Amino acid sequence: MNGFEFTFADPDDEKSIKRLLSASGLPHEDMAQHLRHFILAKSDHDLIGVVGLEVLGELGLLRSLAVAPPHRNKGIGTILYGRILAYAHLQGIKELYLLTTTAEGFFSKLGFCKVDRNNVPPPIQATKEFQTFCPSTAVCMVKGRDEEPQYYPKEILRLQPDVPGAAMWAIALKKAMLTYFEVEPNSRFEMHRHESEQITMVLEGELFFEIAERMICVKQGEVIAIPSNVPHAVFTQKKSAKAVDAWSPPMEKYKK
Ligand SMILES: CC(C)(COP(=O)(O)OP(=O)(O)OC[C@H]1O[C@@H](n2cnc3c(N)ncnc32)[C@H](O)[C@@H]1OP(=O)(O)O)[C@@H](O)C(=O)NCCC(=O)NCCS
Structure with a gap:
Protein backbone atom coordinates (compact mmCIF):
# COMPACT_ATOMS: atom_id res chain seq x y z
CA MET A 1 0.00 0.00 0.00
CA ARG A 145 -7.82 -14.14 20.85
CA ASP A 146 -7.09 -16.95 18.47
CA GLU A 147 -4.05 -19.09 17.75
CA GLU A 148 -3.51 -17.66 14.29
CA PRO A 149 -0.12 -16.28 13.22
CA GLN A 150 0.11 -12.61 14.15
CA TYR A 151 2.02 -10.03 12.07
CA TYR A 152 3.48 -7.02 13.94
CA PRO A 153 4.23 -4.04 11.67
CA LYS A 154 7.18 -1.90 12.80
CA GLU A 155 5.14 1.08 13.95
CA ILE A 156 3.14 -1.10 16.36
CA LEU A 157 6.30 -2.14 18.22
CA ARG A 158 6.33 0.88 20.51
CA LEU A 159 9.17 0.91 23.06
CA GLN A 160 8.28 0.83 26.78
CA PRO A 161 10.64 1.94 29.56
CA ASP A 162 12.41 -0.82 31.47
CA VAL A 163 15.42 -0.33 33.79
CA PRO A 164 16.74 3.26 33.71
CA GLY A 165 18.36 3.88 30.32
CA ALA A 166 16.65 0.94 28.61
CA ALA A 167 13.47 0.67 26.55
CA MET A 168 11.98 -2.48 25.11
CA TRP A 169 9.09 -4.39 23.59
CA ALA A 170 8.13 -8.04 24.09
CA ILE A 171 6.13 -10.49 22.00
CA ALA A 172 5.10 -13.83 23.47
CA LEU A 173 3.49 -17.04 22.33
CA LYS A 174 2.69 -19.76 24.86
CA LYS A 175 6.20 -21.29 24.94
CA ALA A 176 8.51 -18.67 23.45
CA MET A 177 9.14 -14.95 23.69
CA LEU A 178 11.15 -12.40 21.74
CA THR A 179 12.23 -9.09 23.25
CA TYR A 180 14.01 -6.11 21.72
CA PHE A 181 16.02 -3.65 23.81
CA GLU A 182 17.57 -0.26 23.14
CA VAL A 183 20.06 0.51 25.90
CA GLU A 184 21.74 3.87 26.47
CA PRO A 185 25.44 4.12 27.39
CA ASN A 186 26.31 3.40 31.05
CA SER A 187 23.07 1.55 31.86
CA ARG A 188 22.89 -1.59 33.96
CA PHE A 189 20.61 -4.59 34.55
CA GLU A 190 21.62 -5.72 38.05
CA MET A 191 22.60 -9.33 38.83
CA HIS A 192 19.55 -11.57 38.39
CA ARG A 193 18.55 -15.09 37.37
CA HIS A 194 15.46 -16.59 35.79
CA GLU A 195 14.05 -19.96 34.86
CA SER A 196 13.74 -18.87 31.22
CA GLU A 197 16.61 -19.75 28.93
CA GLN A 198 17.90 -16.62 27.20
CA ILE A 199 19.66 -16.18 23.87
CA THR A 200 20.73 -12.61 23.14
CA MET A 201 21.99 -11.23 19.85
CA VAL A 202 23.50 -7.75 19.73
CA LEU A 203 22.31 -5.85 16.65
CA GLU A 204 24.23 -2.62 17.29
CA GLY A 205 26.86 -1.46 19.78
CA GLU A 206 28.00 -3.79 22.55
CA LEU A 207 26.64 -5.39 25.72
CA PHE A 208 28.74 -6.59 28.65
CA PHE A 209 27.68 -9.68 30.59
CA GLU A 210 28.99 -10.49 34.07
CA ILE A 211 28.41 -14.21 34.13
CA ALA A 212 30.02 -17.32 35.70
CA GLU A 213 32.80 -15.16 37.22
CA ARG A 214 33.71 -13.80 33.80
CA MET A 215 33.00 -10.62 31.91
CA ILE A 216 32.02 -11.13 28.29
CA CYS A 217 31.68 -8.30 25.78
CA VAL A 218 29.09 -9.23 23.13
CA LYS A 219 29.52 -7.07 20.03
CA GLN A 220 27.37 -6.36 16.98
CA GLY A 221 26.39 -9.58 15.23
CA GLU A 222 27.45 -11.76 18.19
CA VAL A 223 25.32 -13.97 20.42
CA ILE A 224 25.35 -15.13 24.03
CA ALA A 225 23.25 -18.10 25.25
CA ILE A 226 22.39 -18.25 28.97
CA PRO A 227 20.97 -21.49 30.40
CA SER A 228 18.19 -21.54 32.97
CA ASN A 229 18.93 -19.99 36.38
CA VAL A 230 22.49 -18.82 35.67
CA PRO A 231 23.03 -15.51 37.54
CA HIS A 232 24.14 -12.62 35.33
CA ALA A 233 24.27 -8.85 35.13
CA VAL A 234 24.25 -6.87 31.89
CA PHE A 235 25.52 -3.38 31.19
CA THR A 236 26.67 -0.93 28.55
CA GLN A 237 29.77 1.25 28.75
CA LYS A 238 30.45 4.14 26.34
CA LYS A 239 28.42 2.69 23.48
CA SER A 240 24.66 2.28 23.38
CA ALA A 241 23.30 -1.10 22.31
CA LYS A 242 20.39 -2.61 20.45
CA ALA A 243 19.72 -6.30 21.00
CA VAL A 244 17.10 -9.02 20.61
CA ASP A 245 16.55 -11.84 23.10
CA ALA A 246 14.79 -15.16 22.66
CA TRP A 247 13.27 -16.62 25.84
CA SER A 248 11.79 -20.01 26.67
CA PRO A 249 9.56 -20.26 28.57
CA PRO A 250 8.46 -16.63 28.22
CA MET A 251 9.74 -14.27 30.94
CA GLU A 252 6.83 -13.58 33.29
CA LYS A 253 7.98 -10.02 34.00
CA TYR A 254 7.74 -9.05 30.33
CA LYS A 255 4.36 -10.71 29.74
CA LYS A 256 1.36 -8.41 29.60
C1 LIG B 1 -16.26 0.66 7.97
C2 LIG B 1 -15.09 1.38 7.32
C3 LIG B 1 -14.08 1.76 8.39
C4 LIG B 1 -14.43 0.41 6.31
O1 LIG B 1 -13.25 1.02 5.81
P1 LIG B 1 -12.75 0.75 4.31
O2 LIG B 1 -11.36 1.26 4.19
O3 LIG B 1 -13.75 1.28 3.35
O4 LIG B 1 -12.78 -0.84 4.30
P2 LIG B 1 -12.01 -1.81 3.33
O5 LIG B 1 -11.68 -1.14 2.04
O6 LIG B 1 -10.90 -2.42 4.08
O7 LIG B 1 -13.23 -2.85 3.07
C5 LIG B 1 -13.09 -4.18 3.12
C6 LIG B 1 -14.46 -4.85 2.88
O8 LIG B 1 -15.45 -4.43 3.82
C7 LIG B 1 -16.65 -4.03 3.14
N1 LIG B 1 -17.28 -2.95 3.90
C8 LIG B 1 -16.82 -1.68 4.02
N2 LIG B 1 -17.65 -0.99 4.82
C9 LIG B 1 -18.64 -1.83 5.20
C10 LIG B 1 -19.80 -1.70 6.02
N3 LIG B 1 -20.10 -0.53 6.60
N4 LIG B 1 -20.56 -2.79 6.23
C11 LIG B 1 -20.28 -3.97 5.64
N5 LIG B 1 -19.20 -4.15 4.84
C12 LIG B 1 -18.40 -3.08 4.62
C13 LIG B 1 -16.17 -3.58 1.79
O9 LIG B 1 -17.24 -3.67 0.86
C14 LIG B 1 -15.08 -4.58 1.51
O10 LIG B 1 -15.66 -5.80 1.13
P3 LIG B 1 -14.94 -6.81 0.08
O11 LIG B 1 -13.57 -7.11 0.66
O12 LIG B 1 -15.82 -7.99 0.07
O13 LIG B 1 -14.88 -6.03 -1.19
C15 LIG B 1 -15.54 2.64 6.53
O14 LIG B 1 -16.57 2.28 5.64
C16 LIG B 1 -16.04 3.78 7.42
O15 LIG B 1 -15.26 4.62 7.83
N6 LIG B 1 -17.36 3.81 7.73
C17 LIG B 1 -17.93 4.85 8.58
C18 LIG B 1 -17.57 4.66 10.05
C19 LIG B 1 -18.00 3.31 10.59
O16 LIG B 1 -19.10 2.85 10.32
N7 LIG B 1 -17.09 2.68 11.39
C20 LIG B 1 -17.34 1.40 11.99
C21 LIG B 1 -17.98 1.52 13.33
S1 LIG B 1 -16.81 1.46 14.66
Whole structure:
Protein backbone atom coordinates (compact mmCIF):
# COMPACT_ATOMS: atom_id res chain seq x y z
CA MET A 1 0.00 0.00 0.00
CA ASN A 2 2.33 2.78 -1.24
CA GLY A 3 1.68 6.40 -0.28
CA PHE A 4 0.06 5.64 3.09
CA GLU A 5 1.74 5.65 6.46
CA PHE A 6 0.47 4.32 9.76
CA THR A 7 1.45 5.96 13.07
CA PHE A 8 0.31 6.25 16.65
CA ALA A 9 -1.69 9.44 17.29
CA ASP A 10 -0.22 12.35 19.19
CA PRO A 11 -1.99 15.37 20.70
CA ASP A 12 -1.44 17.43 17.52
CA ASP A 13 -3.72 14.99 15.68
CA GLU A 14 -6.67 15.50 18.02
CA LYS A 15 -8.56 18.07 15.94
CA SER A 16 -8.30 16.20 12.65
CA ILE A 17 -9.34 12.92 14.33
CA LYS A 18 -12.42 14.62 15.81
CA ARG A 19 -13.31 15.98 12.37
CA LEU A 20 -13.02 12.56 10.75
CA LEU A 21 -14.98 10.80 13.51
CA SER A 22 -17.80 13.31 13.48
CA ALA A 23 -17.96 13.26 9.65
CA SER A 24 -18.23 9.45 9.94
CA GLY A 25 -21.05 9.65 12.50
CA LEU A 26 -18.91 8.26 15.34
CA PRO A 27 -18.62 9.66 18.88
CA HIS A 28 -15.45 11.49 19.84
CA GLU A 29 -16.27 13.26 23.11
CA ASP A 30 -13.99 11.11 25.30
CA MET A 31 -11.42 10.39 22.61
CA ALA A 32 -8.59 12.49 24.07
CA GLN A 33 -8.20 10.29 27.14
CA HIS A 34 -7.62 7.21 24.96
CA LEU A 35 -5.50 8.94 22.30
CA ARG A 36 -2.38 7.02 23.34
CA HIS A 37 -4.02 3.89 21.92
CA PHE A 38 -5.15 5.41 18.61
CA ILE A 39 -3.54 4.49 15.29
CA LEU A 40 -3.81 6.72 12.25
CA ALA A 41 -3.50 6.28 8.50
CA LYS A 42 -2.06 9.33 6.74
CA SER A 43 -1.43 10.27 3.14
CA ASP A 44 0.96 13.21 2.59
CA HIS A 45 0.52 14.01 6.31
CA ASP A 46 -3.28 14.26 5.90
CA LEU A 47 -5.40 12.06 8.14
CA ILE A 48 -7.36 9.55 6.07
CA GLY A 49 -8.15 6.86 8.65
CA VAL A 50 -8.27 6.18 12.37
CA VAL A 51 -8.84 3.35 14.79
CA GLY A 52 -8.73 3.32 18.60
CA LEU A 53 -8.54 0.91 21.49
CA GLU A 54 -9.62 1.15 25.11
CA VAL A 55 -7.47 -1.15 27.24
CA LEU A 56 -9.30 -2.68 30.22
CA GLY A 57 -6.90 -5.32 31.54
CA GLU A 58 -7.34 -8.41 29.39
CA LEU A 59 -10.41 -6.89 27.73
CA GLY A 60 -10.32 -4.35 24.95
CA LEU A 61 -12.87 -2.08 23.28
CA LEU A 62 -12.15 -1.49 19.62
CA ARG A 63 -13.56 1.90 18.71
CA SER A 64 -13.44 4.83 16.34
CA LEU A 65 -12.64 2.92 13.14
CA ALA A 66 -13.22 5.37 10.32
CA VAL A 67 -11.81 5.98 6.86
CA ALA A 68 -12.35 9.29 5.03
CA PRO A 69 -15.02 8.78 2.32
CA PRO A 70 -12.72 9.35 -0.72
CA HIS A 71 -10.41 6.61 0.55
CA ARG A 72 -12.99 3.95 1.41
CA ASN A 73 -13.02 0.52 -0.23
CA LYS A 74 -9.26 0.59 -0.86
CA GLY A 75 -8.43 -1.76 2.02
CA ILE A 76 -7.41 0.95 4.52
CA GLY A 77 -10.08 0.01 7.09
CA THR A 78 -8.90 -3.60 6.99
CA ILE A 79 -5.25 -2.55 7.41
CA LEU A 80 -6.13 -0.29 10.34
CA TYR A 81 -7.99 -3.20 11.92
CA GLY A 82 -4.89 -5.42 11.46
CA ARG A 83 -2.72 -2.77 13.17
CA ILE A 84 -5.05 -2.40 16.17
CA LEU A 85 -5.40 -6.18 16.50
CA ALA A 86 -1.58 -6.57 16.62
CA TYR A 87 -1.40 -3.74 19.16
CA ALA A 88 -4.17 -5.36 21.24
CA HIS A 89 -2.10 -8.59 21.29
CA LEU A 90 0.92 -6.63 22.52
CA GLN A 91 -1.25 -5.15 25.28
CA GLY A 92 -2.16 -8.68 26.41
CA ILE A 93 -5.81 -8.35 25.40
CA LYS A 94 -7.65 -11.67 25.23
CA GLU A 95 -11.13 -10.49 24.18
CA LEU A 96 -11.93 -7.59 21.91
CA TYR A 97 -15.39 -5.98 21.99
CA LEU A 98 -16.95 -3.32 19.78
CA LEU A 99 -20.22 -1.53 19.18
CA THR A 100 -21.42 -0.62 15.73
CA THR A 101 -24.54 0.71 14.10
CA THR A 102 -23.18 0.68 10.55
CA ALA A 103 -20.54 -1.98 10.00
CA GLU A 104 -21.76 -5.28 11.40
CA GLY A 105 -21.05 -6.99 8.07
CA PHE A 106 -17.50 -5.57 7.94
CA PHE A 107 -16.66 -6.93 11.40
CA SER A 108 -18.41 -10.30 10.82
CA LYS A 109 -16.01 -10.92 7.93
CA LEU A 110 -13.14 -10.27 10.37
CA GLY A 111 -14.38 -12.98 12.74
CA PHE A 112 -16.43 -10.92 15.23
CA CYS A 113 -19.67 -12.46 16.57
CA LYS A 114 -22.74 -10.69 17.86
CA VAL A 115 -23.16 -10.77 21.62
CA ASP A 116 -26.09 -9.69 23.82
CA ARG A 117 -25.28 -6.35 25.48
CA ASN A 118 -26.35 -7.81 28.83
CA ASN A 119 -23.71 -10.55 28.56
CA VAL A 120 -20.84 -8.12 28.07
CA PRO A 121 -18.33 -8.00 30.97
CA PRO A 122 -18.89 -5.08 33.38
CA PRO A 123 -15.64 -3.19 32.49
CA ILE A 124 -16.82 -2.96 28.87
CA GLN A 125 -20.36 -2.00 29.93
CA ALA A 126 -18.83 0.76 32.06
CA THR A 127 -17.06 2.46 29.12
CA LYS A 128 -18.43 5.84 28.04
CA GLU A 129 -18.82 4.51 24.50
CA PHE A 130 -21.05 1.70 25.81
CA GLN A 131 -23.06 3.79 28.25
CA THR A 132 -23.51 7.07 26.49
CA PHE A 133 -22.43 7.46 22.94
CA CYS A 134 -23.81 4.52 21.04
CA PRO A 135 -27.58 4.09 20.94
CA SER A 136 -28.98 1.00 22.60
CA THR A 137 -29.78 -0.30 19.14
CA ALA A 138 -26.07 -0.60 18.33
CA VAL A 139 -24.87 -4.13 17.79
CA CYS A 140 -22.29 -5.41 20.25
CA MET A 141 -19.69 -7.83 18.88
CA VAL A 142 -16.79 -9.81 20.32
CA LYS A 143 -13.74 -11.69 19.10
CA GLY A 144 -11.56 -13.89 21.31
CA ARG A 145 -7.82 -14.14 20.85
CA ASP A 146 -7.09 -16.95 18.47
CA GLU A 147 -4.05 -19.09 17.75
CA GLU A 148 -3.51 -17.66 14.29
CA PRO A 149 -0.12 -16.28 13.22
CA GLN A 150 0.11 -12.61 14.15
CA TYR A 151 2.02 -10.03 12.07
CA TYR A 152 3.48 -7.02 13.94
CA PRO A 153 4.23 -4.04 11.67
CA LYS A 154 7.18 -1.90 12.80
CA GLU A 155 5.14 1.08 13.95
CA ILE A 156 3.14 -1.10 16.36
CA LEU A 157 6.30 -2.14 18.22
CA ARG A 158 6.33 0.88 20.51
CA LEU A 159 9.17 0.91 23.06
CA GLN A 160 8.28 0.83 26.78
CA PRO A 161 10.64 1.94 29.56
CA ASP A 162 12.41 -0.82 31.47
CA VAL A 163 15.42 -0.33 33.79
CA PRO A 164 16.74 3.26 33.71
CA GLY A 165 18.36 3.88 30.32
CA ALA A 166 16.65 0.94 28.61
CA ALA A 167 13.47 0.67 26.55
CA MET A 168 11.98 -2.48 25.11
CA TRP A 169 9.09 -4.39 23.59
CA ALA A 170 8.13 -8.04 24.09
CA ILE A 171 6.13 -10.49 22.00
CA ALA A 172 5.10 -13.83 23.47
CA LEU A 173 3.49 -17.04 22.33
CA LYS A 174 2.69 -19.76 24.86
CA LYS A 175 6.20 -21.29 24.94
CA ALA A 176 8.51 -18.67 23.45
CA MET A 177 9.14 -14.95 23.69
CA LEU A 178 11.15 -12.40 21.74
CA THR A 179 12.23 -9.09 23.25
CA TYR A 180 14.01 -6.11 21.72
CA PHE A 181 16.02 -3.65 23.81
CA GLU A 182 17.57 -0.26 23.14
CA VAL A 183 20.06 0.51 25.90
CA GLU A 184 21.74 3.87 26.47
CA PRO A 185 25.44 4.12 27.39
CA ASN A 186 26.31 3.40 31.05
CA SER A 187 23.07 1.55 31.86
CA ARG A 188 22.89 -1.59 33.96
CA PHE A 189 20.61 -4.59 34.55
CA GLU A 190 21.62 -5.72 38.05
CA MET A 191 22.60 -9.33 38.83
CA HIS A 192 19.55 -11.57 38.39
CA ARG A 193 18.55 -15.09 37.37
CA HIS A 194 15.46 -16.59 35.79
CA GLU A 195 14.05 -19.96 34.86
CA SER A 196 13.74 -18.87 31.22
CA GLU A 197 16.61 -19.75 28.93
CA GLN A 198 17.90 -16.62 27.20
CA ILE A 199 19.66 -16.18 23.87
CA THR A 200 20.73 -12.61 23.14
CA MET A 201 21.99 -11.23 19.85
CA VAL A 202 23.50 -7.75 19.73
CA LEU A 203 22.31 -5.85 16.65
CA GLU A 204 24.23 -2.62 17.29
CA GLY A 205 26.86 -1.46 19.78
CA GLU A 206 28.00 -3.79 22.55
CA LEU A 207 26.64 -5.39 25.72
CA PHE A 208 28.74 -6.59 28.65
CA PHE A 209 27.68 -9.68 30.59
CA GLU A 210 28.99 -10.49 34.07
CA ILE A 211 28.41 -14.21 34.13
CA ALA A 212 30.02 -17.32 35.70
CA GLU A 213 32.80 -15.16 37.22
CA ARG A 214 33.71 -13.80 33.80
CA MET A 215 33.00 -10.62 31.91
CA ILE A 216 32.02 -11.13 28.29
CA CYS A 217 31.68 -8.30 25.78
CA VAL A 218 29.09 -9.23 23.13
CA LYS A 219 29.52 -7.07 20.03
CA GLN A 220 27.37 -6.36 16.98
CA GLY A 221 26.39 -9.58 15.23
CA GLU A 222 27.45 -11.76 18.19
CA VAL A 223 25.32 -13.97 20.42
CA ILE A 224 25.35 -15.13 24.03
CA ALA A 225 23.25 -18.10 25.25
CA ILE A 226 22.39 -18.25 28.97
CA PRO A 227 20.97 -21.49 30.40
CA SER A 228 18.19 -21.54 32.97
CA ASN A 229 18.93 -19.99 36.38
CA VAL A 230 22.49 -18.82 35.67
CA PRO A 231 23.03 -15.51 37.54
CA HIS A 232 24.14 -12.62 35.33
CA ALA A 233 24.27 -8.85 35.13
CA VAL A 234 24.25 -6.87 31.89
CA PHE A 235 25.52 -3.38 31.19
CA THR A 236 26.67 -0.93 28.55
CA GLN A 237 29.77 1.25 28.75
CA LYS A 238 30.45 4.14 26.34
CA LYS A 239 28.42 2.69 23.48
CA SER A 240 24.66 2.28 23.38
CA ALA A 241 23.30 -1.10 22.31
CA LYS A 242 20.39 -2.61 20.45
CA ALA A 243 19.72 -6.30 21.00
CA VAL A 244 17.10 -9.02 20.61
CA ASP A 245 16.55 -11.84 23.10
CA ALA A 246 14.79 -15.16 22.66
CA TRP A 247 13.27 -16.62 25.84
CA SER A 248 11.79 -20.01 26.67
CA PRO A 249 9.56 -20.26 28.57
CA PRO A 250 8.46 -16.63 28.22
CA MET A 251 9.74 -14.27 30.94
CA GLU A 252 6.83 -13.58 33.29
CA LYS A 253 7.98 -10.02 34.00
CA TYR A 254 7.74 -9.05 30.33
CA LYS A 255 4.36 -10.71 29.74
CA LYS A 256 1.36 -8.41 29.60
C1 LIG B 1 -16.26 0.66 7.97
C2 LIG B 1 -15.09 1.38 7.32
C3 LIG B 1 -14.08 1.76 8.39
C4 LIG B 1 -14.43 0.41 6.31
O1 LIG B 1 -13.25 1.02 5.81
P1 LIG B 1 -12.75 0.75 4.31
O2 LIG B 1 -11.36 1.26 4.19
O3 LIG B 1 -13.75 1.28 3.35
O4 LIG B 1 -12.78 -0.84 4.30
P2 LIG B 1 -12.01 -1.81 3.33
O5 LIG B 1 -11.68 -1.14 2.04
O6 LIG B 1 -10.90 -2.42 4.08
O7 LIG B 1 -13.23 -2.85 3.07
C5 LIG B 1 -13.09 -4.18 3.12
C6 LIG B 1 -14.46 -4.85 2.88
O8 LIG B 1 -15.45 -4.43 3.82
C7 LIG B 1 -16.65 -4.03 3.14
N1 LIG B 1 -17.28 -2.95 3.90
C8 LIG B 1 -16.82 -1.68 4.02
N2 LIG B 1 -17.65 -0.99 4.82
C9 LIG B 1 -18.64 -1.83 5.20
C10 LIG B 1 -19.80 -1.70 6.02
N3 LIG B 1 -20.10 -0.53 6.60
N4 LIG B 1 -20.56 -2.79 6.23
C11 LIG B 1 -20.28 -3.97 5.64
N5 LIG B 1 -19.20 -4.15 4.84
C12 LIG B 1 -18.40 -3.08 4.62
C13 LIG B 1 -16.17 -3.58 1.79
O9 LIG B 1 -17.24 -3.67 0.86
C14 LIG B 1 -15.08 -4.58 1.51
O10 LIG B 1 -15.66 -5.80 1.13
P3 LIG B 1 -14.94 -6.81 0.08
O11 LIG B 1 -13.57 -7.11 0.66
O12 LIG B 1 -15.82 -7.99 0.07
O13 LIG B 1 -14.88 -6.03 -1.19
C15 LIG B 1 -15.54 2.64 6.53
O14 LIG B 1 -16.57 2.28 5.64
C16 LIG B 1 -16.04 3.78 7.42
O15 LIG B 1 -15.26 4.62 7.83
N6 LIG B 1 -17.36 3.81 7.73
C17 LIG B 1 -17.93 4.85 8.58
C18 LIG B 1 -17.57 4.66 10.05
C19 LIG B 1 -18.00 3.31 10.59
O16 LIG B 1 -19.10 2.85 10.32
N7 LIG B 1 -17.09 2.68 11.39
C20 LIG B 1 -17.34 1.40 11.99
C21 LIG B 1 -17.98 1.52 13.33
S1 LIG B 1 -16.81 1.46 14.66
